[in-house]
Amino acid sequence: SNYAATLDDRPGSIGTQTGTIQLYDHLKAVKQRRVFPVYKIDTLVGDNRLAFAHIDVEGGEIEALQGADKTIARDRPVITLETFPKSNTTKHRLLLEHMERLEYECTLLDEVCGWGDCRNLICTT
Numbered sequence: 001s002n003y004a005a006t007l008d009d010r011p012g013s014i015g016t017q018t019g020t021i022q023l024y025d026h027l028k029a030v031k032q033r034r035v036f037p038v039y040k041i042d043t044l045v046g047d048n049r050l051a052f053a054h055i056d057v058e059g060g061e062i063e064a065l066q067g068a069d070k071t072i073a074r075d076r077p078v079i080t081l082e083t084f085p086k087s088n089t090t091k092h093r094l095l096l097e098h099m100e101r102l103e104y105e106c107t108l109l110d111e112v113c114g115w116g117d118c119r120n121l122i123c124t125t
Contacts, residue, residue, distance in 0.1 A: 040067030050075045056082045059091065062098050072102060079104065079123045086117040099123050 041053070041064060050071050057064050061081050065072070072079075079099075085092045085108065099106050099121070106123040113120045 042068055042070045045071045050077045052078045054080045061095055065098060076125045081121045081123065082113055083119055083121055084117050085119055
């Protein structure tokens with residue numbers, strides 16, 4: 001994956017975040033890009049035990065979870081996820097359905113975690 005390097009030069013940049021973010025689609029045409037490797041959570045965790053994961057990947061939460069199938073099945077960690085229950089109801093519903101298939105129960109926290117209707121889900125077994 002990659003993102004426009006010019007984003008790192010802006011005040012309050014997303015320099016510590018990764019990926020092409022939907023909010024920055026207009027920057028896809030920017031020629032200077034930074035390329036970085038993308039790893040599955042299963043690969044990153046390996047044989048270590050995962051007790052807690054906060055997944056905030058700008059709309060790619062389901063894909064991140066799919067890359068953690070083995071780790072989640074083995075360790076059953078507490079998982080928190082960012083979601084937009086009002087402005088992106090479809091993705092929010094799909095995320096809840098995915099967690100239900102993993103046999104997790106999720107609670108939506110009524111506090112803003114970013115902008116708009118961003119909320120965190122706390123999911124446990």
